[in-house]
Amino acid sequence: MSKKSVEAAYKLACERYAELGVDAEAALKKLVKIPISLHCWQGDDVRGFENPDGDLTGGIQTTGNYPGRARTPQELRGDLDFVFSLIGGSHRVNVHACYAEFEKGKKVDRDALQPEHFKGWIDWAKKNGLGMDFNPTLFSHPMFDGFSLASRKKKIRDFWIRHTIATRRIAAAIGKALGSPCVNNVWIPDGFKDIPADRATPRKILNDSLDICFEEQFSPKHMLDAIESKLFGIGAESYTVGSHEFYMGYAVKNQKVLTLDAGHYHPTETISDKLSACLLFVPEILLHVSRGVRWDSDHVVIVNDDLLAIAQELVRLDQFKRVHIGLDYFDASINRIAAWVIGVRAMQKALLFAMLEPIKLMTDAEKSEDYASRLAWTETAKTMPFGAIWDKFCEDEDVPLDTAWLQEVKTYEANVLSKR
Numbered sequence: 338m339s340k341k342s343v344e345a346a347y348k349l350a351c352e353r354y355a356e357l358g359v360d361a362e363a364a365l366k367k368l369v370k371i372p373i374s375l376h377c378w379q380g381d382d383v384r385g386f387e388n389p390d391g392d393l394t395g396g397i398q399t400t401g402n403y404p405g406r407a408r409t410p411q412e413l414r415g416d417l418d419f420v421f422s423l424i425g426g427s428h429r430v431n432v433h434a435c436y437a438e439f440e441k442g443k444k445v446d447r448d449a450l451q452p453e454h455f456k457g458w459i460d461w462a463k464k465n466g467l468g469m470d471f472n473p474t475l476f477s478h479p480m481f482d483g484f485s486l487a488s489r490k491k492k493i494r495d496f497w498i499r500h501t502i503a504t505r506r507i508a509a510a511i512g513k514a515l516g517s518p519c520v521n522n523v524w525i526p527d528g529f530k531d532i533p534a535d536r537a538t539p540r541k542i543l544n545d546s547l548d549i550c551f552e553e554q555f556s557p558k559h560m561l562d563a564i565e566s567k568l569f570g571i572g573a574e575s576y577t578v579g580s581h582e583f584y585m586g587y588a589v590k591n592q593k594v595l596t597l598d599a600g601h602y603h604p605t606e607t608i609s610d611k612l613s614a615c616l617l618f619v620p621e622i623l624l625h626v627s628r629g630v631r632w633d634s635d636h637v638v639i640v641n642d643d644l645l646a647i648a649q650e651l652v653r654l655d656q657f658k659r660v661h662i663g664l665d666y667f668d669a670s671i672n673r674i675a676a677w678v679i680g681v682r683a684m685q686k687a688l689l690f691a692m693l694e695p696i697k698l699m700t701d702a703e704k705s706e707d708y709a710s711r712l713a714w715t716e717t718a719k720t721m722p723f724g725a726i727w728d729k730f731c732e733d734e735d736v737p738l739d740t741a742w743l744q745e746v747k748t749y750e751a752n753v754l755s756k757r
């Protein structure tokens with residue numbers, strides 16, 4: 338499509354939206370400023386650089402063997418550079434501790450990691466004007482035996498406490514270097530495959546371990562602690578130590594950032610409904626936007642009802658300063674670059690769609706108890722010329738339209754990925 342026809346369609350679409358009291362231009366200005374944190378682990382199936390051929394443990398799994406996975410920091414950052422050329426807006430990169438880089442012969446274990454091991458990431462982020470987020474990696478390691486911070490074994494527990502403390506220091510150094518707070522998200526897979534005899538002890542241990550991990554104080558300008566719950570994992574189906582109630586309680590009591598992963602709840606439970614409640618009690622929220630499909634919590638994000646509901650809540654609450662948007666999924670069965678692009682674009686489309694809804698008409702109808710009108714307006718929004726506004730966003734951001742980015746990915750696949 339030519340620039341001229343994008344402009345013409347946009348102009349007509351703006352008029353239609355204005356009739357519903359919606360300012361499409363203002364929506365675009367807002368959308369471009371909402372950062373989305375891209376998870377580095379989509380590019381290499383959560384393998385990291387320590388031992389890329391080792392097993393992924395901790396109740397998470399990638400399925401598929403699509404060619405072209407990134408094997409080195411250079412390949413992974415190169416892939417991300419390419420992804421950034423296909424998506425509009427200003428973004429962040431979310432890095433796991435297992436993506437540390439070592440000079441030859443100077444490898445250290447996870448409990449001895451230092452900011453210097455992430456210099457490659459920090460320099461690259463700085464150069465590209467990106468923010469960064471971080472995560473301790475409490476899985477895929479010989480010291481993880483089904484338990485980490487909640488282990489009854491002091492040796493195991495202490496190792497992971499030292500690791501988590503190390504990552505908080507690294508996150509603070511990252512945030513300081515980039516001039517933007519780095520969210521350090523703690524997720525542990527600890528749990529039981531079968532019914533526990535004692536549900537209480539591991540939770541008490543986890544509570545105490547976290548207290549030790551979080552002792553050191555950092556400026557919120559540099560680092561923010563986040564904690565992520567989960568309902569179950571593969572091989573840990575009956576009991577997860579870090580359940581929702583556990584972390585909700587811990588986050589409220591200790592005023593930590595609460596992470597809500599869209600794939601970590603009962604299949605009919607959505608995180609969209611949780612935002613307005615949690616924001617009353619925790620200072621900030623980190624979203625792990627994902628798509629659960631049956632037992633898997635990590636399919637590529639697409640525009641579906643769940644995603645739209647999350648976006649609607651974000652827009653209606655207008656708490657973008659308190660809610661960090663991150664993506665968290667991994668699909669090794671399709672082109673990994675496409676998986677990233679589809680997910681980021683889906684998140685942005687959902688946000689834009691939510692911003693273009695006739696929310697004033699809907700809330701007015703609700704206030705006057707006219708629920709038929711409220712429902713009718715939600716349906717009207719669905720047939721409005723949304724695509725014309727989305728195309729304009731891509732055009733303004735100088736990135737390919739939805740009809741064109743895929744071709745660029747195919748070319749990259751032929752020239753770069755297929756040679757790996």
Ligand code: RNT
Binds near residue numbers: 565
């Ligand atoms: C796992 C959690 C966690 C991980 C990443 C790799 O179920 O969602 O966030 O996906 O830490």
Ligand code: ZN
Binds near residue numbers: 524598625665
């Ligand atoms: Zn997650």
